Amino acid sequence: MSDALIYDHVRTPRGKGKKDGSLHQATPVWLLRGLLQSLQQRLDLDTALVDDVVLGCVTPVGEQGADIARTAVLDAGWAESVAGVTLSRFCASGLEAVNLAAAKVASGFEDFVVAGGIESMSRWTMGSDGGAWFMDPRINQGIAFIPQGISADLIAMLEGFTRHDLDTYALQSHQRAAAARAAGHFKKSVVPVHDIAGLLLLAEDETIRANATLEAMARLEPSFAAMGAMGFDATALRKYTTVEKITHVHHAGNASGIVDGAALMLIGSAEAGARAGLRARARIRSVAVIGSEPTIMLTGPTPACRKALAKAGLQASDIDLWEINEAFAAVPMKTARDLGVSLDRVNVNGGAIAMGHPLGATGCIILGTLLDELERRDQALGCATLCVGGGMGIATIIERI
Numbered sequence: 001m002s003d004a005l006i007y008d009h010v011r012t013p014r015g016k017g018k019k020d021g022s023l024h025q026a027t028p029v030w031l032l033r034g035l036l037q038s039l040q041q042r043l044d045l046d047t048a049l050v051d052d053v054v055l056g057c058v059t060p061v062g063e064q065g066a067d068i069a070r071t072a073v074l075d076a077g078w079a080e081s082v083a084g085v086t087l088s089r090f091c092a093s094g095l096e097a098v099n100l101a102a103a104k105v106a107s108g109f110e111d112f113v114v115a116g117g118i119e120s121m122s123r124w125t126m127g128s129d130g131g132a133w134f135m136d137p138r139i140n141q142g143i144a145f146i147p148q149g150i151s152a153d154l155i156a157m158l159e160g161f162t163r164h165d166l167d168t169y170a171l172q173s174h175q176r177a178a179a180a181r182a183a184g185h186f187k188k189s190v191v192p193v194h195d196i197a198g199l200l201l202l203a204e205d206e207t208i209r210a211n212a213t214l215e216a217m218a219r220l221e222p223s224f225a226a227m228g229a230m231g232f233d234a235t236a237l238r239k240y241t242t243v244e245k246i247t248h249v250h251h252a253g254n255a256s257g258i259v260d261g262a263a264l265m266l267i268g269s270a271e272a273g274a275r276a277g278l279r280a281r282a283r284i285r286s287v288a289v290i291g292s293e294p295t296i297m298l299t300g301p302t303p304a305c306r307k308a309l310a311k312a313g314l315q316a317s318d319i320d321l322w323e324i325n326e327a328f329a330a331v332p333m334k335t336a337r338d339l340g341v342s343l344d345r346v347n348v349n350g351g352a353i354a355m356g357h358p359l360g361a362t363g364c365i366i367l368g369t370l371l372d373e374l375e376r377r378d379q380a381l382g383c384a385t386l387c388v389g390g391g392m393g394i395a396t397i398i399e400r401i
Contacts, residue, residue, distance in 0.1 A: 001106050001107070001108075002105060002106050002107075002108055002269045002270065002271075003106070003269070003270060003283045003284075004101070004102035004103075004105040004106045004267055004268075004269070004283065004284045005105075005267065005268055005269065005270060005273060005280035005281075005282070005283050005284075005401070006265060006266070006267060006280065006281050006282040006283070006284065006371060006398065007043065007266040007267070007268055007273060007278050007279075007280055007281065008039060008042060008043055008265070008266050008278075008281065009116075009189055009263065009264065009265040009266070009364070009367075009368035009371065010035050010038050010039050010042070010189055010190075010191050010263070010264055010368075011035070011189055011190060011191065011261065011262065011263035011264070011361070011364070011365050011368060012031050012034070012035065012190070012191060012193050012202075012260075012261050012262050012263070013190050013192065013193065013202045013203060013204050013205050013206065013261070014205045014206060014207065014257075014259040014260065014261040014355050014356045014358055014365075015122070015193075015201075015202050015206045015259060015260045015261065016122070016206050016207055016257075016258075016259060016260075016356075017120075017121035017122045017257070017258035017259045017260050017356065017358075018122055018258070019122060021122045021206065021259070021260060022193075022201050022202040022206055023120070023122065023193060023201060023202055023206075023260040023261070024122040024123065024260065025195065025201070026120075026193055026195070026201060026260070027063050027120070027123070028057075028063050028064045028068060028118050028119075028120040028123070028124075028262070029063065029068060029071055029072050029075055030193075030196075031118060031120070031193065031260070031261070031262040032055070032068070032069075032072035032075075032076070032118055032262050032264075033072055033075045033076045034191060034193060034194075035116070035191055035262055035263070035264045036053075036072060036073065036076035036078060036114075036264065037076050037077070038191045039114070039264055039266060040076075040078070043266070043276075043278060044277075045266075045276065045278075046079075046276065047078040047079045047082055048079035048081055048082070049111065049112050049272065049275070049276055050078070050079070050082045050112045050113065050114055050266075051082070051083065051104070051110035051111060051112055051113055052082070052083045052084065052085065052101075052104065052110060052113045052114070053069045053070075053072070053073050053082060053083070053084040053085070053113070053114045053115075054069065054084075054085050054087065054097040054100050054101050054104075054113060054114070054115045054116075055068060055069040055072075055084070055085070055086050055087070055097055055115070055116055055117055055118055055360070056086075056087055056088065056089070056092075056093025056094040056095075056096060056097040056116070056117030056118075056360040056361065056363065056364070057086050057087075057088060057093060057117060057118050057119060057360040058088050058090055058091065058093055058119060058126070058129075058359035058360045059119065059121075059124045059125075059126065059127075059128050059129050059359070059360075060086055060088060060129065061124060061128050061129045062123070062124055062128070063120070063123060063124070064118065064119075064120065064124055067084060067085065067086050068084075068086050068118060069084030069085055069086045070083065070084030070085075071084070072084065072118075087100070088360070089289075089388060089392070089394070090359070090388050090389035090390060090392070091325070091327060091357070091359055091362065091363075091386050091387065091388050091389055092289070092363055092386045092388040092392065092393075092394040093117050093359065093360040093363065094116060094117030094263060094360055094361045094362050094363030094364035094365065095362075095363025095364065095366075095367060095384060095386060095394050095396055096289070096363065096394060097115040097116055097117055097363070097364065098115040098116070098265055098267065098284075098363065098364055098367060098396060099284075099287040099289070099394070099396055100115065101113035101114070101115035101265075101267040102115075102267055102284045102287060102396075103287075104267075105267050105268055105269050105272075106284075108269075111268060111269055111271070111272035112266065112267070112268040112269075112272050112276075113266075113267050113268070114264055114265070114266055114267070115264070115265050115267055115364065116262065116263045116264035116265055116361065116364040117262065117263060117358075117359075117360035117361035117362070117363065117364050118261075118262040118358075118360050118361055119260065119261065119262075119358040119359045119360040119361055120260045120358075121258045121259060121260055121358060121359070122258075122260050123260075126258075126359070133145055133389075133390065143294050143295070144235050144236075144238070144239050144294070144295040145235075145294065145295070146232040146235050146236050146295055146297075147224060147227050147232060148297060148298065148327070148328070148389065149223055149224035149227065149250055149255065149328065150224050150227060150228050150232050150233065150236060150246065150248075151236075151295070151296050151297040151298050152224075152250045152255070152298055152327070152328035152329075152330050152331065153222075153224055153228075153246050153247070153248050153249055153250055153330075154236050154240060154243065154246055154296055155296060155298060155299065155328075155330045155331070155334055156247075156249050156250070156330045157243050157246055157247060158240070158242075158243065159330065159333070159334050159337070161249070161329075161330055161333060161334075162249070163218075163247075163249040163254075164214075165329075165333070166249055166250065166254045166329040166330060166333070167214055167217040167218065167253065167254055167329075168214065169254065169329045169332070169333055169343075169353075170212075170217060170253055170254035170329050170353045171212055171213070171214055171217065172343075172350075173326060173329075173347065173350045173351050173352075173353040173354040174208060174209045174210070174212040174350065174353070174354040175210075175212070175350075176347065176348060176349055176350040176354070177205070177208045177349060177350025177351070177354035177355055178208050178209075178210035178350070178354070179349075180348075180349035180350060181204060181205065181208060182210075185349055185372065185373070185376065186204070186205070186349070186369075186372075188372055189368055189369075189372055190203070190204070190205075205354075205355045205356070206259070206356075207257045207259060207354065207355060207356050208350070208354045208355060209354070212253070216253070217251075217253040217254065220251040220252055220253045221251060222248035222249065222250065222251050223248075223250060223251045223252060223255065224248050224250060225248040228246060228248060233245075233246045235295070236295060236296075239295045239296075240295075240296070250328050250329065250330070253353075254328070254329040254353060255327070255328045255329070255353065256325075256326055256327050256328070256351075256352035256353055256356060256357035257352065257353070257354075257355070257356035257357065258356065258357075259355070259356025259357065259358050260358060261356070261358030261361050261362075261365065262358070262361050263361045263364035263365045263368060264364070265364055265367065265368060267284070268280075280401050281371060281375070281400065281401060282371050282374070282398045282399060282400045282401055283398065283399050283401060284396060284397070284398055285312040285314075285381075285397040285398060285399050286308045286309075286311040286312035286396075286397045287308060287311075287394075287395070287396045287397075288304050288305075288307035288308035288311060288393075288394070288395045288396075289304060289392065289393070289394045289395075290303045290304045290307060290392065290393050290394075291391060291392050292391045292392060292393055293391050294390055294391030295391070296391070297387070297389065297390065297391045298327065298328065298330075298331050298387040299334070299387070299391075299393070300387050300388055300391065300392050300393020300394070301324060301325075301331065301335040301385040301386065301387050301393045301394075301395065302334070302335050302338040302339060302393070303393055304385055304392075304393030304394050304395040305335070305339060305383060305385050305393075305395045306339075307395070308383065308395040308396065308397050309383075309397070312397050314381070314397065316339040316340055316341055317340070318381055319341070319345075319381050319382060319383045319397070320345065320374065320377070320379035320380060320381050320382060321345055321348060321370060321373055321374060321377070321379060321381075321382045321383075322336070322341055322345055322346045322347070322370075322382070322383050322384075322385070323346075323347060323351070323366035323367065323369060323370045323382070323383070323384040323385070324336065324346055324347060324351075324384075324385050324386075325351065325352055325357065325362060325363075325366060325385070325386040325387065326347065326351035326352040326353040326354075326357075327352065327357060327386070327387050329353060331387050332346055332347060332351070335385065348373060349369060349373060351366070362386065363384065363386055363394070363396075366384045366386075367384040367396055367398065370382040370383075370384050370398065371398060371400065374398075374400045375400060379400070380399055380400050381397065381398070381399055381400075382397070382398050382400075383395060383396070383397045383398075384396050384398075
């Protein structure tokens, strides 16, 4: 087995995932085209050396359908010998793409693989691709499916997290992200997006609220109470009989934002890097994916991290920095508590509550953010993890070179 090494990564800024968002007019392929061209230029990379491009996309329909990875490769002017594949592991798709690329390289079957993801949520809303989860009553009832927001509220009830606890965490996400953006911590990897005429569309993450306050968050209505009243609360309570009632505590301010965005990362072997004259920035120490209980759905990060740690021969205390995706505030709070990790080492530059969660791209984004921050702090080990729809978890551990 060869080491799977990270040579570089790039991402777009994240734009508000609405029709008035700054990236709404940019098609998904256009976002990927810009990143592919930027990656090639940054590394002076002979693209014919790349074997494959592996992209996550949670809603692969319309402009995001028909294997957008291959379409983007050709549109960006890369060598036509570069293949492309698109995959979905729900919210983990971007990190699954990285992990699959790492496995391809570690096996020796391929030398260079670009991995990442795309999601234009302003153009193609969540659920546009349908699926039995939502559309087949037999499946829905048989697996006791409930919407993720109600799962997050259920976790908060079981863990004893109050709305004030969640809002305090969310405020910290905005404060950390605002401070990191002001200090230029994201500039190393963010590629501004321009339109076809060369006019700037967006240069920085769009949804960070530097002026966020607990008072403003307290005025927001819970997002999932109405869904719960439709019968989903009852479904959850039948499965979790120790909970008498679900108090709905997650809202637009303490859950991840809907945004547009894309990200890419170049993974390769040491030999391939030497031939291309590139210097590796990190090695991927271990990866893991697990299935978890599908009704509560969002508890997968803890066992996924434990599995990855065991495979790397590490303890949670060995990890310098953590990126735990902020799908809902309860998720990183529970995961950190389970692992015995101080929140001082978790999402130190903010997370998806502040900057948004472009579903297919987020995993790659947070792994890249983790690498940049390890370098900035001169630290060694980091772990990125996400909860996943359908009851799964994913984790990746990297070691800076």
